[in-house]
Amino acid sequence: MNRFVVGIVPIVVVLVLGSFLWQDPTIQNLGYPCALTADNAEGPYYIVGAPSKETFGATLEGQRLVVSGQILDYSCNAIPYAIVDVWQTDSNGEYYFDDAFTLRGKVAADENGLYHFETVFPGKYSESGMVRPAHIHLKILSAEDETELLTTQLYFQGDKDHDWLVKPSLILDLEEIDGTKYAEFDFVVSP
Structure with a gap:
């Protein structure tokens, strides 16, 4: 038998078995009813210390967008008071640095x-x-001590510029009502 084939067979066996024995919990999440939300790159523009708020860029031009949902654990139980740390560009694709918290803030979930x-x-x-x-950066933080539970990005259905960072599970469907776009997304994290 060819020495190359003999040498490659154990590697293939390890890779195949490894995919079943050491599965990525983000993808597989075996034994739990809710699949964990996929993580995504933080990117270079995160700034610590964002204030608590639920409205971003209220004075900026551009179409309004409302994002809502629930923060759950992998057993599909709500995580009370978890924090969604949000940052993004304006409608022209610009990040704000002089007035850094115009489009940055922490949103507290309810009970x-x-x-x-x-x-x-x-x-x-x-x-x-x-x-x-187009995308929104987010971190999910614990309510107790703001420990980071997830860093990810949300994208939008129909965007022709989806790149290699876009994961299908992070794409939002949009509905437009009276000129405002609405999207729902549930985050599932491991507390």
């Missing part, structure tokens, strides 16, 4: 893990010659 925030629909921007799709 049932329900959250909502209103913002301006984010614009696209070019990075290293590549257009980033």
Whole structure:
């Protein structure tokens, strides 16, 4: 038998068995009713110390967007008072640094893990010659000590510029009512 084939067979066996024995809990989440939300890159523009609020960029031009949902654990139980730390661009694809918290803030969920925030629909921007799709950055933090439970990004259905960072489970469906776009997304995290 060819030495290459003999050497490659054990590697393939380990990879195949490994995919069943050491599964990624974000993808597989075996034994739990709720699949964990996929993580995604933090990106270079996160700023600590954002204030608590539910309305972002109220004075900015652009289409309004309301995002709401629930924060759950992998058993589908609500995580009361968890925090959604949000940051994004304006409708022109610009991050704010001089007035850093215009489009940044922390949204507290209620006792049932329900959250909502209103913002301006984010614009696209070019990075290293590549257009980033419209997206919102988020971290889910514990209520007790703001321990980070998840860092991810949310994207939007129908965006032709989806790139390699976009995961299908992070794409929001949009509904428009009276000129405002609405989207729902439930975060599932491991507390």
